[in-house]
Amino acid sequence: MKFKSVLEQSSPVDFREALCSGIAPDGSLYVPELLPSLSVEFISSLPEKSFQEIVVKTLSLFLEEMPGEALERIVRQSLTFPIPLVRLEEHLFLLELFRGPTLAFKDVGARFMAQALSYYLGQEERETTILVATSGDTGSAVAHGFFNVSHITVYVLYPSGKISRLQEQQMTTLGGNIRAIEVEGTFDDCQKLVKQSLADRELVNARNLTTANSINIGRLLPQITYYVWAMAQWQKQFKQNDEKPVVVVPSGNFGNLTAAVYAKWIGTPIKGFLAATNANDVVPEYFQAGVFTPRSSVQTYSNAMDVGNPSNLARLQALYRFDVQKMKNDIQAISITDTQTLEEIKRTYERTGHVIDPHTAVGVAAARAMNIKAPTIIASTAHPAKFQEVIQLALGKEVPLPVQLQEALDKQKLSVKIPADFTVWRKALLADATTR
């Protein structure tokens, strides 16, 4: 299986190359050249399969080149936590993706990518430097996923003052091979610095640069697997008739939604999708107007989704051959305000006793607003304790802190502050290289 670039101006590469370089030489994202298919037998026996079996089977379709044993080991080492599907209300279900070490769904992609990269680097005795721009949760997931993984140094670039203290503590307190860079700008500025770095040949060669943002195909592929697993659980525990579920994905950079759409295209019986955004509504607007107008992001309560120019939209456009109409046959999109988000946290708590985080709340509010009649699976992307300020606003009380968060809060912040300026950043990165 090969991976081609969205623009198709560079040649297709194998998984190892796509994983290590992150972005294609033509500057666009890698996508599977042809989407594979799960066999009909496999699909019909989903309810009998274990999580591990489903993950390995799904990934093996994309990673034919990797020996089966290696893939099984990588999956065992990275997906060390459960991903349960729970009933919220009558026909609403939550896919709890936040039971990993940093309590957000990005643990799945980040940990898989770390182990896969370490597998290939170990074979070659090579060093690599990973750059990651974060609007909140990516940074901590990547920092934790790569912490103490040999041959790898990680730089996490985050917007100063625009993430919660807890998120900041989670990514700035590890030390070791993890460097936290506090950028005086927005998430989009951070992402731009990363993109510019990866397009800079000299820099790429000097530091053997790659990225771990959701633009890396090594992060995206494992996310496909939990939608297959969600369907297995739904069929086993909740299915009553032949109706297929709709999947709702709270979206920012649209990686998680892209993975869900890939899951359907490889054969998972999903009816359709609802992309739920916060006030950063460029995609809902694109679906309505037919033209895509990226903008600067605005800050909201669901800050891990504050993205004004979602990278993964290009992957969806490539999949649907730039036909918005076709895309809309599978995917609907809606924007939810901060007020609706708070109301939803409150409503869900009062009706069910579940405390949901603001990102999940955007998804639940979206599902209600669209009045979906089919069974609806909402990706629950983070633990509410990561967003105490918002929970406090909505419920007038906080949720208990899980131990891993308490530990991070008690540690010392280690970070370097820079302006959102490529020249300054480039110099700092090269200087850091010469000191090693």
Ligand SMILES: *Cc1c(COP(=O)(O)O)cnc(C)c1O
């Ligand atoms: C990153 C993130 C999202 C958005 O996921 P995308 O793949 O960027 O669309 C949603 N919720 C949480 C908690 C996140 O960390």
